[in-house]
Amino acid sequence: MSSLLYRTEKGWLGREHPLTKLCLVLWAVSLILIVPWQAAAVLAALVTALGATLDSGISWLKRWLLALTPLAISLFIIHVCFLHPPDLLWFGLIPVSRRGLLESVSLIARVAFALGVFLLFLTVTHPSALLKALDAKKVPPGLSYVLASPLLLLDLFAERARSIQAAQQTRGLSLDQSVLSRLLALPALLVPLVTLGLMDNHSRSAALTGRAFRAFPYRTVLSPPPDQPHGPILRRILLAATVLQGGLATWLYWK
Amino acid sequence: MALLEIADLTFELAGRTILDGITLSIERGERVAILGANGSGKTTLAQWLAGWLPNVDHAASRGKLTFDGREWKDWPLPQRAAAVQLVGQLPVQQLSGREFTVRDEVAFGPGNLGLPVSEVSATTGEVLELCELTHLAGRDPFTLSGGEQQRTVIASALAMKPRLLILDEPVTNLDPSASEHIVRLVSELPPDITVVWLDTSPKIAIEFARRFLLLRNGKCVVDGSPCQVLLHPESLATITLPPSAQAARLAAKAGIWPDGLPYPLTLQEARVRFEQVKHDQS
Amino acid sequence: MRFSTRTLGLISLAVVINSIGGQIAHWFRLPIFLDSIGTILAAVLEGPIVGTVTGLISNLVRSLLIGPVEAAFAPVSMMIGLVAGLCARLNCFKYLWQAVLAGILISFALTLVAVPIQVYWFGGATGAGSDVIIFYFLHVGRALVGSVALTILLSNIADKVISCVAVWFIVRQLPARLSGVYTPMKTRHS
Numbered sequence: 001m002s003s004l005l006y007r008t009e010k011g012w013l014g015r016e017h018p019l020t021k022l023c024l025v026l027w028a029v030s031l032i033l034i035v036p037w038q039a040a041a042v043l044a045a046l047v048t049a050l051g052a053t054l055d056s057g058i059s060w061l062k063r064w065l066l067a068l069t070p071l072a073i074s075l076f077i078i079h080v081c082f083l084h085p086p087d088l089l090w091f092g093l094i095p096v097s098r099r100g101l102l103e104s105v106s107l108i109a110r111v112a113f114a115l116g117v118f119l120l121f122l123t124v125t126h127p128s129a130l131l132k133a134l135d136a137k138k139v140p141p142g143l144s145y146v147l148a149s150p151l152l153l154l155d156l157f158a159e160r161a162r163s164i165q166a167a168q169q170t171r172g173l174s175l176d177q178s179v180l181s182r183l184l185a186l187p188a189l190l191v192p193l194v195t196l197g198l199m200d201n202h203s204r205s206a207a208l209t210g211r212a213f214r215a216f217p218y219r220t221v222l223s224p225p226p227d228q229p230h231g232p233i234l235r236r237i238l239l240a241a242t243v244l245q246g247g248l249a250t251w252l253y254w255k
Numbered sequence: 256m257a258l259l260e261i262a263d264l265t266f267e268l269a270g271r272t273i274l275d276g277i278t279l280s281i282e283r284g285e286r287v288a289i290l291g292a293n294g295s296g297k298t299t300l301a302q303w304l305a306g307w308l309p310n311v312d313h314a315a316s317r318g319k320l321t322f323d324g325r326e327w328k329d330w331p332l333p334q335r336a337a338a339v340q341l342v343g344q345l346p347v348q349q350l351s352g353r354e355f356t357v358r359d360e361v362a363f364g365p366g367n368l369g370l371p372v373s374e375v376s377a378t379t380g381e382v383l384e385l386c387e388l389t390h391l392a393g394r395d396p397f398t399l400s401g402g403e404q405q406r407t408v409i410a411s412a413l414a415m416k417p418r419l420l421i422l423d424e425p426v427t428n429l430d431p432s433a434s435e436h437i438v439r440l441v442s443e444l445p446p447d448i449t450v451v452w453l454d455t456s457p458k459i460a461i462e463f464a465r466r467f468l469l470l471r472n473g474k475c476v477v478d479g480s481p482c483q484v485l486l487h488p489e490s491l492a493t494i495t496l497p498p499s500a501q502a503a504r505l506a507a508k509a510g511i512w513p514d515g516l517p518y519p520l521t522l523q524e525a526r527v528r529f530e531q532v533k534h535d536q537s
Numbered sequence: 538m539r540f541s542t543r544t545l546g547l548i549s550l551a552v553v554i555n556s557i558g559g560q561i562a563h564w565f566r567l568p569i570f571l572d573s574i575g576t577i578l579a580a581v582l583e584g585p586i587v588g589t590v591t592g593l594i595s596n597l598v599r600s601l602l603i604g605p606v607e608a609a610f611a612p613v614s615m616m617i618g619l620v621a622g623l624c625a626r627l628n629c630f631k632y633l634w635q636a637v638l639a640g641i642l643i644s645f646a647l648t649l650v651a652v653p654i655q656v657y658w659f660g661g662a663t664g665a666g667s668d669v670i671i672f673y674f675l676h677v678g679r680a681l682v683g684s685v686a687l688t689i690l691l692s693n694i695a696d697k698v699i700s701c702v703a704v705w706f707i708v709r710q711l712p713a714r715l716s717g718v719y720t721p722m723k724t725r726h727s
Binding site for chain 2: 148149155200211212
């Protein structure tokens with residue numbers, strides 16, 4: 001599976017239980033809803049520092065910048081140049097709004113922190129570890145199935161789509177014509193792809209049932225991710241804090 | 256009581272009769288081969304044998320099938336899964352799509368039964384070794400070759416410790432080397448596992464099956480020993496004989512093969528009988 | 538409510554089709570996303586609840602592959618699945634013009650959900666190329682909410698109409714033994 005954001009991580013963050021990491025993410029995202037933007041900026045800086053300590057720090061940083069930069073630029077332009085009347089001239093040339101500047105910095109700081117935390121989580125947590133953790137906690141197996149299966153089937157289907165397209169092109173499908181012709185040619189790829197997919201599903205679901213999938217509301221998991229001693233209590237605290245922070249954010253918004 | 260009994264099973268789909276009055280019984284430990292041309296009803300029969308049919312969408316028009324004296328509808332899913340397993344033609348359609356490694360894929364079935372971790376782990380290890388997959392245990396099943404995937408599917412089925420293993424054209428899409436692996440695996444299965452192999456040709460099943468059935472248009476037309484079935488006129492008209500029998504048949508057409516001498520079905524039989532023919536001729 | 542294993546498989550398939558939809562649009566050099574075609578297909582075959590769940594799972598899976606912003610827009614995908622499923626339940630995917638109408642309806646419905654997320658969580662931006670359209674509308678004097686709404690609607694209407702028409706065509710071509718097992722399709726065939 002070449003397309004995952006995950007990278008092998010041997011440090012403490014990689015070893016932490018996946019559900020604890022997920023709870024940390026939820027807590028962190030709810031935190032930025034209630035803290036002032038200056039605190040969010042400091043938190044974003046801390047996340048950057050933490051990301052830099054990872055074995056896969058460079059990879060994380062690249063992805064973070066790739067996701068954040070265009071968003072930050074758009075936010076800046078919208079709030080500084082358009083939303084509020086300009087009251088400042090940058091470099092004596094560019095009219096900008098002080099209020100818009102503050103708004104955009106505030107938003108960028110919060111988004112940077114939330115993005116950074118989420119990406120950290122995705123970089124150090126393999127989906128299989130997260131899904132095994134869910135199964136081990138007796139979450140209904142159907143949930144982990146719908147999350148795992150697309151990740152496992154994606155490369156197979158992409159290859160299939162390429163093969164169908166190549167086969168159709170040898171039968172005369174041309175992608176060099178007008179937009180309308182190309183639109184009308186879409187079914188030549190989509191129909192066989194979907195039909196094959198549904199046939200696969202028909203057989204696979206029977207095979208899954210044949211292997212007693214969902215016979216019980218829980219499954220035995222081989223080698224579930226090990227939980228740290230502090231794990232269960234830490235998760236409870238984080239979830240409780242998330243709910244409180246979310247409630248506070250809602251109250252502040254309506255106030 | 257036979258392990259599996261079918262009495263006058265008739266099954267229709269989209270107005271077409273797929274199985275027509277099938278009656279047969281299979282004893283514990285038997286190695287049975289069911290042959291038939293494409294469209295003869297083999298896969299549908301395989302699904303009935305495995306309990307995949309009847310289901311919410313389809314039921315028999317007539318007749319019934321019992322396993323250990325009970326119809327499949329009376330078997331709770333966990334018990335059925337531990338009793339019978341089906342391996343089909345396309346391994347990619349039988350991989351669970353839930354597990355990221357071969358080890359976890361094999362452990363998937365026993366895990367669904369909620370068995371203790373130690374038991375699942377021990378069974379998985381044994382089966383991986385039996386199917387020569389230990390060196391692939393950490394691989395993503397979807398990145399394996401066709402033959403490796405099919406061995407993984409068979410391993411996953413064996414991990415359920417079934418009493419009946421059904422293989423529906425399991426090597427059709429595999430190269431000769433991968434086929435050989437699978438055939439050796441099936442031939443060396445413990446004798447207490449009943450095996451039913453469905454195929455269009457007896458070439459592989461002749462190595463281990465002691466009983467053959469011929470399906471034609473959803474009917475079981477011949478049932479007996481390899482010799483009785485494969486040399487029956489119905490079989491001669493429908494399926495491809497093993498190479499040794501084909502050679503003898505050509506010899507018979509050329510007037511060289513003595514009347515009454517059965518065609519050889521295996522290499523060993525061919526050695527003996529062709530020698531005999533040569534001796535008689537000289 | 539418990540989905541059958543086959544329905545879970547359909548949801549997975551739909552999520553995969555959504556994920557490669559963008560690649561397909563790229564191969565065909567079409568200026569559309571095709572990233573909801575799977576959701577619409579699942580909704581048409583199995584109804585609004587399955588469509589909604591497919592939308593949610595699709596964005597969660599995409600967040601694992603692309604980035605966390607996808608997770609934030611999950612309610613938009615859920616709305617696509619919900620509306621497509623409701624249209625299918627009301628037998629409104631029978632004719633081509635109905636599929637076109639469904640696409641337009643979906644575009645409006647998803648705009649209603651996307652605007653608050655984009656404006657209040659992301660300050661109006663997404664970092665995508667369509668932000669340039671927002672700049673234009675702001676430049677000509679529209680408010681932020683209106684600019685974002687118009688941009689979302691305009692960037693989605695063609696994609697959703699084409700996706701709905703494609704699903705309508707695909708479902709018509711499916712052999713009955715494949716499509717007939719799905720509930721809304723059973724309603725239609727009976």
